[in-house]
Amino acid sequence: MSVLREEFPVAAMDFVVAGEASGKIKRLLKKLGVNFNVVRRISIAVYEAEINLVIHSMGGKIILEVGENDVTLIVEDVSPGIPDIDLAMSEGYSTASDEVRMMGFGAGMGLCNMARNSDKFDIQSQVGVGTKVTMIFNL
Numbered sequence: 585m586s587v588l589r590e591e592f593p594v595a596a597m598d599f600v601v602a603g604e605a606s607g608k609i610k611r612l613l614k615k616l617g618v619n620f621n622v623v624r625r626i627s628i629a630v631y632e633a634e635i636n637l638v639i640h641s642m643g644g645k646i647i648l649e650v651g652e653n654d655v656t657l658i659v660e661d662v663s664p665g666i667p668d669i670d671l672a673m674s675e676g677y678s679t680a681s682d683e684v685r686m687m688g689f690g691a692g693m694g695l696c697n698m699a700r701n702s703d704k705f706d707i708q709s710q711v712g713v714g715t716k717v718t719m720i721f722n723l
């Protein structure tokens with residue numbers, strides 16, 4: 585049973601509001617009384633996911649679903665997709681531009697930290713179409 589479901593849009597290359605969606609999700613989960621350690625792991629993972637939409641995609645959304653026993657985050661975007669997921673998942677691998685790196689992003693640790701911090705992690709991507717990341721956190 586779903587206790588709560590909410591969608592958060594994320595715009596590409598909008599560095600003014602980057603991090604807002606994950607900040608809202610963190611506050612919402614705290615308010616719901618979710619264990620602080622779980623909130624911490626979700627916050628890390630969803631922030632990385634949001635930044636990936638900002639710096640790598642053409643925009644997308646984060647869907648938050650809070651259930652009785654778990655929290656599910658679905659992160660969907662439009663284009664360009666990931667040609668080699670194993671390579672993208674490896675520590676330190678990044679295709680971020682110099683401009684993006686100058687702003688402090690592009691360390692290449694996002695996807696591996698998302699996988700590490702979630703209890704279940706799935707990534708599906710199609711080049712030219714988009715990417716969908718599903719992360720489940722047990723409560």
Ligand SMILES: Nc1ncnc2c1ncn2[C@@H]1O[C@H](COP(=O)(O)OP(=O)(O)O)[C@@H](O)[C@H]1O
Binds near residue numbers: 639663664689692693
């Ligand atoms: N939503 C996405 N759309 C397209 N490519 C992505 C997306 N997320 C990640 N990638 C690709 O995977 C690489 C690794 O991502 P990540 O581990 O988050 O590192 P970083 O964001 O610092 O580059 C990115 O550099 C990019 O090439």
Ligand SMILES: [Mg+2]
Binds near residue numbers: 632635690692693695
């Ligand atoms: Mg990243």
